[in-house]
Amino acid sequence: MTLFLENARLIDPEALTETTGNVIIDDGKIAAIGQMSAPKGAEVIDCGGKYLAPGIVDLGVKIGEPGERHRESFRTAGLAAAAGGVTTIIARPDTTPAIDTPETLEFVTRRAAQAPVRIHHMAALTKGREGREMTELGFLMDAGALAFGDVTHVTTDTKVLSRAFTYARSLGALVVCHPQDPGLSRGASVTSGKFASLRGLPGVSPMAERMGLERDLALVEMTGVRYHADQITTARSLPSLARAKAAGLDVTAGISIHHLTLNELDVGDYRTFFKLTPPLRSEEDRLAMAQAVADGVIDIICSMHTPADEESKRLPYEEAASGAVALETFIPAAMRLYHAGAVSLPQLFRAMSLNPAKRLGLAQGRMQEGAPADLVLFDPNAPFVLDRWTLQSKSKNTPFDGQRMEGKVLATFVAGRKVFDRTAQSA
Template structure:
């Protein structure tokens, strides 16, 4: 992203900075794309002023799981529109997944995304494919992908079918400084499905995917990490058993981190009774037991981060409940949905939520983000905790409208976003 030389003064905000244990009212001065001062009285007469009294300044959110659909599916989303949606949700850094067309399995495709992202409204990090064509069988040249700028490795959209291939990637990744983000799913158990297997799938008379499909995948990834003493990051956790497996692995010292998504915190498979494909995603919405397990796992630190799995599809694709592809968008609603599920209910404090949406994801990905202090990147979201709003898909900023939160009333809202020292979103 090109940095803006213009100075900005955020004045009178409540500054919540969990990475440093800080929570106070003050000013933030920005110059040359970085924070130059944070104090009760920071000031510069030449700076553009954002009057932030009554608002809360937090480090820009870091989303570890985003599908930008670029290259190949730009009718759904592209790098620039996806980052525009990110900015509207306070997301200043994101990790984009490789299941594009072509897949992100060559240095050229990595460079294409990073080049296009130079003018985007968020910092884009690339997860390159572990295997050629995301077919799960033949390992890519991981060093070449890293050299091209990839920050992570994943076959997301699918698991790495060949466990030996997965193990080799997990063993090589640490020396390359790359995160391995694992889509955990046993494809033999999954097969053809429309929703979670259980009471609702039986009521609708549709084939469901058992929770065991995710759980077996999670167990495999943990086993590889434990056997070789290497780290792994588990994507989009949705089941109580997977959370329990991760909790146990952490207690044993396995280097495992994990994320869940806002829709698993607020919704269950009962939403599928509407026969609306916007509620179909992979993993699917689960049961109330699973929803509560996700909340508890975030509370006790078993699950480290909240990520969106932002997956845009066109209205035409989503029109047919049975034929529609899985996936829902989420970056513009991620903070508000998570705040509604966790802070408004008293499960987490606001600083604890920001720790899981900014500080911890930045640590997992190994990027410079997640903190408000002099010298840090000027990536900041301004939040109105008193806002109450209803999600209107037609007012969202990306190309697609397939949000599972449509019509839902949410608490707290991002009012402005600064990324790289540039105001990339504002409704002030």
């Protein structure tokens, strides 16, 4: 069926422009963009002057299959993603067991087929994510792995990591690492400083991130591997990142939407829904990260969606699980940056859609003729109070519960098929 989306404000993250126009979708792709009339027989959808952008490509989503399906399944993650304007999920390998063999990867690929959005997979860089022996990268790539990483399990054996980087380089594979010195960060639950001392919580210095990043960048320089830092959250890391890019290393960096919109003081009186990995940083760091996104020094914004059940969060702060769900709150949280004037809408979707798609070699993330019709229609100004119990995710661990937010997803399209419609949800 041909769709005609009329009266939309179109966000082009590649040209960094906002324009008013119409979009024709045919055979799952964008057939035309401009001020044309509806083709004969097309289904017409009036966008009402709201914003239409490429769907979010979310690099780094935790899904509980296998092993923790009670926290999140492919079905519920897919529903949450559709409701949040995320049209492509890149699932993390930190499952139980880890996605470290072609057989496990093929299992999750089959399971993911039930989701209403596109789901691709990362695979573990080392077996069991234990940092001792690298996985069969070539076989995993043949089975569909888009990237490799051990998520928050930082490899301490530099020789193992250098061998894995070298082999990944020979395959042209992308390696995703978590820049953090594991010794300094072991046992920490907040960022060190006055707040940590007042609360009596174990902290980690922001320097731990810079130290981990500089080790990784030295190995990138030695091996020439394609490298992505999953989260850069401190201003002290930015000069090292900028130098690596200026030197021509194949390096990109990401940050979670939570680290762009929250700071260490939000933890308040030991609120475990704000316990993340890495921990929330200072307001000065948060502002520096927002500027780095606007400047393009940080390439990608992700959700780092990490579902956790009530039992693992309702514990003393130090013992509670880290992480928060974010698929459905991604756009409302991002609108905080937009309304604060820190980042424009085209800059946001460059980091949320275009750049992750380009880094992974995907065709999504673009507002241009011939691109896949993976789109999100949203109102950046629609106000609401978030109730976590209305979220589609199985787990409800969001730091935004009860908060006033702006920005609602109105409809989500994957390959031209409407997979979410707020009007239908409200009926």
